[in-house]
Amino acid sequence: MATPPPPQHEPTSTSSLSKSDSGRKKLLAVLVIAAIAGLGWHFMHQSPADGAGYQSGRHGMGKTGAPQPVTAKPAVKTDMTVYLNALGTVTANYTATVRSLVNGQLEKVYFHEGQQVKAGDLLAQVDPRPFQVLLTQAEGQLAKDQALLKNAQIDLLRYKALLAQNSIAEQQVATQEALVRQYQGSVKADQGQVDSAKLQLTYSRITAPISGRVGLRQVDPGNNVSTGDTNGIVVITQEQPMNVVYPVPEASLGAIIKARRTGGPLPVEAWDRENTVKLADGKLLTTDNLIDTTTGTLKLKAQFQNTENALFPNQFVNIRMKLETQQGVTAIPTAALQRGKQGNFVYLVKPDQTVTLRKVTTGPTEGDQVAVTDGLQPGDLVVVDGVDQLREGTKIVQVKPGGSGGKHKGPHGKGASDNAASGPAGEASKHHKGQA
Incomplete structure (x- = not known):
């Protein structure tokens, strides 16, 4: 009896498997596309709030x-209120550098640095002895020539009397008159020398030419001073009143002229460098007579009474100048x-x-x-x-x-x-x- 053959398994169809995988992939792709479309529709239709x-x-x-x-x-x-702002420099109303008008040794100094002085106060003394000697010499020469003049005048009177008697020639009288005029000239020149010596003696006393505050002393006693010294002995500045010079643009000139015509002196305020503290109140004093072509600006000068000494020479300040007040x-x-x-x-x-x-x-x-x-x-x-x-x-x-x-x-x-x-x-x- 023949043995039956072993059972054979049917081979799995590859075509059916590939069809199943393809279907699942398509379904997954459709789901992804649908999800993306839904999210897009959601974000497109929601409001900003x-x-x-x-x-x-x-x-x-x-x-x-x-x-x-x-x-x-x-x-x-x-x-x-319309203001014109500018940056200004404080300048003293008067500034004087005190120099010696004679050559000599500085003998004494009578002022203290930073002191307030008045015009005519004695500041320093130059050794006066050389000038006293010159004065004595000039006075001696004057006395001599005065004596010669007097003698010549007496002789002239005598010659005129003799001429009237026809005792002397007329030429002799004319010569004596010329001699008298010569001595008169000498006396006048001698008087000039005396006055010059007295003036030099006066200049040996150095006084304040203006009232104000003296600065730092430039020369100590014992040093020689001369008329050619550049620094001088001391500088005096007048601090009351005080001026501020500041440039403004050329374009503002019309408004300034209009304001000056209608409102009188323009009020000016001086503020510190940070523009936070007002230092003083003043008024516009004058304008320059020409415009600086290199900068296109015009210089203005304002004056402040400076009663509290808040302004100092060469100080930089901020300026506010009132031009007008616009209503409504x-x-x-x-x-x-x-x-x-x-x-x-x-x-x-x-x-x-x-x-x-x-x-x-x-x-x-x-x-x-x-x-x-x-x-x-x-x-x-x-x-x-x-x-x-x-x-x-x-x-x-x-x-x-x-x-x-x-x-x-x-x-x-x-x-x-x-x-x-x-x-x-x-x-x-x-x-x-x-x-x-």
């Missing part, structure tokens, strides 16, 4: 979808004014709490306010803080000055981040997590 991840060009909001926090202030109608101008804080390629502009707050860029024409500035001559009306709200993130049409929310700009109050009293998390976008994220 729902926590959109991209900035909305229509509303101009940030990545969080929240309005931009800003500080806004209204334009006001006010009176504004529209003014905004200077922080609101922006400058760009299109010129000066501000961000104006609209009633729907969005901002729009508004070009403005500005006028004078006083303190932290600037006048606006065109582009705004009193009461218009302009952004003064938080302009960095603003664009045309940006949605904003107003906060108080100094408040936090990162977490502002929403319309329901919640923070912006809380509103974003609890909105539809937050619910959608929870739904996706549940599906996962």
